[in-house]
Amino acid sequence: QVQLVESGGGLVQPGGSLRLSCAASGGTLDYYAVGWFRQAPGKEREGVSCITSSGKTTHYADSVKGRFTISRDNAKNTVYLQMNNLKPEDTARYYCGTKRTICGPSWAFPGQFGSWGQGTQATVSS
Numbered sequence: 001q002v003q004l005v006e007s008g009g010g011l012v013q014p015g016g017s018l019r020l021s022c023a024a025s026g027g028t029l030d031y032y033a034v035g036w037f038r039q040a041p042g043k044e045r046e047g048v049s050c051i052t053s054s055g056k057t058t059h060y061a062d063s064v065k066g067r068f069t070i071s072r073d074n075a076k077n078t079v080y081l082q083m084n085n086l087k088p089e090d091t092a093r094y095y096c097g098t099k100r101t102i103c104g105p106s107w108a109f110p111g112q113f114g115s116w117g118q119g120t121q122a123t124v125s126s
Contacts, residue, residue, distance in 0.1 A: 004028040009120035020081040022096035038092035047108030093119040
């Protein structure tokens with residue numbers, strides 16, 4: 001069973017950047033699609049981005065398109081989320097999860113994913 005650990009969160013001003021990492025242990029990520037999700041207080045967990053096991057296909061929520069980039073380095077067993085031009089509404093706890101091979105049309109639904117990490121907090125505030 002793959003175990004995930006998220007890191008890279010922090011406090012940044014609007015317009016700033018963060019790079020989140022999702023590192024796997026106890027197994028390889030090679031066969032898994034990986035999704036990034038976020039959850040703000042009082043809100044449901046929502047899909048932010050997903051990358052297939054091959055890395056050839058990516059998906060983004062409309063709210064982050066053009067600002068966030070998902071990537072993976074299978075040699076390092078890690079998936080990244082580069083977040084640029086951050087806005088206060090991006091403030092949330094960010095989680096990564098896995099599902100077999102492809103993201104699929106329902107990638108934004110957290111119920112499709114497993115092996116959740118503990119999350120990393122990103123706060124965008126002046």
